[in-house]
Amino acid sequence: MMKHTGVTLxxxxxxxxxxxxxxxxxxxxxxxxxxxxxxxxLKVAEDKGYIPNVNARDLRKGLHHSVSLLTAGMSNPYYLDLISGIESIFQIRGENLLISDIAIDGHYSESAESLLLQHVLETRPGGIISTLGLSDSSRQRLREWKMPVVFVDSTPGSAHEDFSYVTTDNKDASNKLGNHLAEHHFKRWLLVIYPSVWNSRYIRESGLRQAAARCGAAIRVLECNNDQFSTRKALDEFLDHDKFRPDVIIAGNNPILLGIMTALQSRAIKIPDDLALVAFDDFIWSDLLKPRITLVSEDSYGIGAKAAEHILALIDQKQDRKGGDDDSKPDGKPQMTMEPIHQTIEASLKIRESCGCRYPTGAA
Known part of the structure; x- marks a missing residue:
């Protein structure tokens, strides 16, 4: 019998x-x-090509076999390793990962966030992993839905909020990078970085400002959208009109690094002879560049794996409550709840030639 689509029970x-x-x-x-x-x-279902509605079935059973990952600009290679880390855990459990991008091409708006979150919640995921801290109203909506949530490489508003997160130790990472710049005796630092809605910006900027102050360097901050094109435009305007002449530029992440390199290449500025260049976030082809870029290397794979383990634990805990109310087991005894985890993962500094080190010295 020929199979066809749209077969129903x-x-x-x-x-x-x-x-x-x-x-x-x-x-x-x-x-x-x-x-x-x-x-x-089962024979007729197979012959007709019947495909069960897994979402409807799982909702009836109180089960969930999908988790939504909210990203914020998939052009950043950081997310590829993060997703691989999540999938390494999900495949063992037979869970599905659904990806939704809040900030396509690095452009964010709170209205777009709100709309996307509404669509995600309508699919009734088992849980959400978010790479953005999200707005106050979005986090409140997640509380109202009693949705298991883990934030990755971002913190959910106040540190006292009852959400879990797994993130890079950005304070330590900024100190490592800042201390290395001080060893080179750079005195004019330009940090090119994304908007504060990506709240890792706060700690990275703060750490570099402190490092600059310790070594008597001046630091300027140039904000751009989280993509290569707006980065190039912002840097071109800065170099054309601002009297501040940096001796080192610090890229906030991969897309920004690409925009900076494009702008410098168009001006025939040689790295590191004319200007040093360093960055946050490693990427798989970084060793193929000439010169190779000195950068902060985050364990995005490990962050993804730890976030996946914790979101599954939160989902399991929620499903164990089925049959009782939200605060008790079916037998009436108090239900144990997991405390939110606040975990930071150490980053390393990969020292290459772009900062002026003539020979790679390995990880610091």
Missing amino acids: KDIADELNLSVYAVSRAINDLSGVSKTTRAAV
Whole structure:
């Protein structure tokens, strides 16, 4: 029999002269149907190419087999390793990862965030992993939905909020990078960085300002959108009109680094002879550049894996409560709840030639 799409339980029931209820129980391997009937239903379902509605089935059972990842600009290679880390855990558990981008091409708006979150919640995911700290109203909506959430490489508003997060130790990373710049005796630092809605910006900027103050360097901050094109435009305008002449530029992440390199190349500025260049976030082809870029290397794979482990634990805890209210087990005893985790992962500094080091010295 030729397979076709859009086959329903009723189509199968009509062919076998059964009730939809009986067909549903047969397909979902539930009691109440004979082995003969179950075999006949499964045979017709296979012949017709029936595809079960997993979301509807899992909602009825109180189960969830998908988690939504909210990213903020998929052009950043950082997310590729993060996703690989998440999937390394999800594949073992048979969980699905659904990806939604809040800031396409690095452009963010709170209205776009709100709309996307509404669409995500409508799909009833088992949990959410978010790479943005999200707005106050979005976090409040997640509380109201009692949605398991883990933030990655971002912190959810106040440190006292009852959400979990796994992030790079950006304070330590900024100190490592700042101390290395001080060893080179750079005196004019230009930090080119994304808007504060990506709240890792606060700690990175603060750490570099402190490092500059310790060594008597001046530091300027140039904000741009989180993409290479707005970065190039912002840097071109800065170099054309501002009297501050940096001896080192610090890129806030990969897309920004690409925009900086494009702007400098168009001006025939040689790195590191004319200007030093360093960056946050490693990427897989960084060793192929000439000169190779000195950068902060985050363990995005490890961050993703730890976030995946914790979101699954939160989902399991929520599903264990099914049958009782939100504060008690089915037997009436108090339900143990997991404390939110606040975990930071150490980053390393990969020292290459772009800062002026003539020979790579390995990780610091």
